[in-house]
Amino acid sequence: MKKILSTVLLFSIFGLQIAPVEAALKSGVTETRQAKQAEKAQRKAQEKADKKLYKQVKAKKDLPYKKYRVKNKYDFINMPWWEQMNDPYLTAYIDKAMANNYDLKMATLTVEEYYQGVKLQMANELPSVQAGYGMGLAGIPPVGKNPKRDTIHGMGLPIIASYEADIFLKNHDKTTSAKKAFQASISDERAAYISIVSAVGTIYYNVVRLDKAIELQEEIVNLRKEIYELMVLSHENGVVSTSDMIKANKSYIHGDTELIDLKRQRVEALNKLAVLIGESPANIDSFERIKYDNIKYVANVPKEISSEIIMQRPDYLKAEAMLKKAGIDVRVAKKEFLPTIDILGLALFNSVHLGKLFTTKNMIWSVAGNAMLPLFTGGARIANLKVNKIRLEKALRNYEKTNLVAIQEVNDALYAAKLDNQKLNQNKEHLALENQDFSLTEKKLEQGTISKLDWCQMKENLLVIEKLVASNTLDCLIDEIGIYKVTGAKGGSDDNKQ
Numbered sequence: 383m384k385k386i387l388s389t390v391l392l393f394s395i396f397g398l399q400i401a402p403v404e405a406a407l408k409s410g411v412t413e414t415r416q417a418k419q420a421e422k423a424q425r426k427a428q429e430k431a432d433k434k435l436y437k438q439v440k441a442k443k444d445l446p447y448k449k450y451r452v453k454n455k456y457d458f459i460n461m462p463w464w465e466q467m468n469d470p471y472l473t474a475y476i477d478k479a480m481a482n483n484y485d486l487k488m489a490t491l492t493v494e495e496y497y498q499g500v501k502l503q504m505a506n507e508l509p510s511v512q513a514g515y516g517m518g519l520a521g522i523p524p525v526g527k528n529p530k531r532d533t534i535h536g537m538g539l540p541i542i543a544s545y546e547a548d549i550f551l552k553n554h555d556k557t558t559s560a561k562k563a564f565q566a567s568i569s570d571e572r573a574a575y576i577s578i579v580s581a582v583g584t585i586y587y588n589v590v591r592l593d594k595a596i597e598l599q600e601e602i603v604n605l606r607k608e609i610y611e612l613m614v615l616s617h618e619n620g621v622v623s624t625s626d627m628i629k630a631n632k633s634y635i636h637g638d639t640e641l642i643d644l645k646r647q648r649v650e651a652l653n654k655l656a657v658l659i660g661e662s663p664a665n666i667d668s669f670e671r672i673k674y675d676n677i678k679y680v681a682n683v684p685k686e687i688s689s690e691i692i693m694q695r696p697d698y699l700k701a702e703a704m705l706k707k708a709g710i711d712v713r714v715a716k717k718e719f720l721p722t723i724d725i726l727g728l729a730l731f732n733s734v735h736l737g738k739l740f741t742t743k744n745m746i747w748s749v750a751g752n753a754m755l756p757l758f759t760g761g762a763r764i765a766n767l768k769v770n771k772i773r774l775e776k777a778l779r780n781y782e783k784t785n786l787v788a789i790q791e792v793n794d795a796l797y798a799a800k801l802d803n804q805k806l807n808q809n810k811e812h813l814a815l816e817n818q819d820f821s822l823t824e825k826k827l828e829q830g831t832i833s834k835l836d837w838c839q840m841k842e843n844l845l846v847i848e849k850l851v852a853s854n855t856l857d858c859l860i861d862e863i864g865i866y867k868v869t870g871a872k873g874g875s876d877d878n879k880q
Contacts, residue, residue: 432778439705439781447500447561450568451493455480458575460871464583468678471671472586475659479582480575482660489574496564503560507553509545516540543727552717555710562707569700572870576696578658580867584860585655586671591856592648594674598849599641605842606634612835679855682862683799687869692788695870701777701784708770708777715767721755791868799861806854809847816847 452458459480464473480486517537548554613630616622652666692698730746756763823840826832866873 432775435778435781436705436709436774439702440709442702444565444706447564450565451497452568452572455486455490455575458572458871459579460866460873463866463871463873464579469672472583475582475586475655476579478659478661479578483578483658484660486574486578489571493564493567493571496560496567500557500560500564503553503557506546507548507557509543511541511543513539513541537732539731541729541731545725547723547725549723550717550720552714552720555714555717559707559710559714562703562710566700566703566707569696569703573696573700576867576871580863582655582658583863585651585658587856587859587863589648589651589655589669590671590674590677591853592644592651593671594852594856595849596641596644596648598845598852599637599644602842602845602849603634603637603641605838605845606630606637609835609838609842610634612833612838616835674852674856677855677859679859681803681858683803683865684796684873687792687796687865691869691872692792694872695788695868697784698788701781705774705777705781708774711770712767712774715763715770718763718766721753723751723753725749725751788868792865795861795864795868799858799865802854802857802861806851806858809851809854813844813847813851816844820844 459476461473461476464476467473515537516539546553610627610630610633613622613627617624617627649666652669653663655669656663656666726749728746728748732744732746820840820843823832823837827834827837862873
């Protein structure tokens with residue numbers, strides 16, 4: 383009986399130790415299997431979504447590739463949009479950039495390079511013909527019944543024709559892929575033109591901003607100098623403390639330092655403008671621009687921007703073209719597993735005398751064909767197919783990312799423009815109140831109820847607000863250039879202006 387109880391107790395303890403371990407192992411296996419199934423289901427869902435997206439993009443019809451070429455580059459930049467700024471200096475700088483900017487010249491050369499690449503690939507769809515001419519002289523030793531050594535001479539004209547029969551349209555697909563690369567290069571060219579003229583406009587208006595800021599800062603520095611001198615006189619008379627006099631001196635020095643910094647910024651901006659328009663920075667002193675006081679800014683910000691405009695952005699069009707190209711490249715990689723069929727033709731005109739060279743009697747001709755199928759390439763074709771499938775997936779991800787980035791950039795530019803306009807309106811109200819306050823200050827000065835020192839301090843406050851309003855106004859103009867850029871030179875819809 384004791385043995386039976388001991389045995390039951392031993393097995394009970396053993397079961398308590400083993401059962402949780404077994405349960406844990408089973409649980410781990412189950413969880414791993416479920417995770418793999420979930421991952422597999424997610425991967426299949428992604429592949430299904432990718433195929434659907436690719437079909438949608440592939441269904442969009444393209445123009446013949448030659449029609450994508452743009453001879454008049456002003457079509458890229460929507461020149462009437464810039465002309466509505468009513469600034470002849472700005473449009474003149476844009477004209478110079480269009481003619482002289484080296485980045486734009488390189489972008490145009492890149493397009494021409496891809497265009498010739500299409501021509502090069504199209505040549506592979508056509509037969510190739512080669513011709514040559516040769517002469518020879520040979521001495522033959524005595525052979526058989528001929529006791530004398532013979533010397534023979536002759537000439538030959540071989541003409542060889544070869545053609546790869548594109549039964550499976552592999553070469554045609556390669557040409558289509560080259561056309562998509564050419565189409566993408568045109569989108570890059572358009573993006574370059576939009577980017578350069580946007581940079582010209584932005585830097586130009588930053589220079590105008592700095593001109594006004596320097597003008598107002600010079601007035602502020604003169605006022606601070608006058609305030610400091612009044613403080614010195616007051617200190618000598620025991621009216622103000624030494625601490626106040628030192629603060630006035632520090633303010634004067636700080637204002638002068640800020641003026642130097644603004645002048646440095648203007649020189650740097652003018653140097654950048656010179657590079658953009660293809661001129662030497664040594665000529666920046668002759669660069670003309672509109673005065674801030676002559677700018678009549680009117681808010682021209684759209685309430686919303688249509689998605690159709692976003693779809694016309696160069697980066698969007700390029701991503702779409704590269705996605706189509708990647709799909710074609712996968713198709714080409716699959717066709718590399720099919721046989722290659724070649725047709726060869728030979729015509730050899732051979733004669734001792736030149737006059738008899740082109741006679742059918744002395745002509746040798748042949749026509750032949752072959753089909754070649756590589757049986758073993760060390761896995762190169764399989765790897766090539768996998769590489770192109772990866773590139774297709776990357777093109778899909780880039781297309782999706784481009785859509786998101788386009789929406790983000792448009793929203794950023796739109797809200798920046800709206801909020802900067804709100805800030806400008808508030809600062810204009812502030813400036814109007816500051817003007818009223820300063821008018822009262824001038825009357826008090828005339829009446830002798832305030833000192834010249836108080837008047838100078840109120841004048842400085844007014845100049846600071848004027849500088850802020852000027853900066854806000856130019857911010858709003860630059861924001862509109864930002865909208866122009868992110869909408870692909872469209873500037874927003876014309877019927878949604880606020």
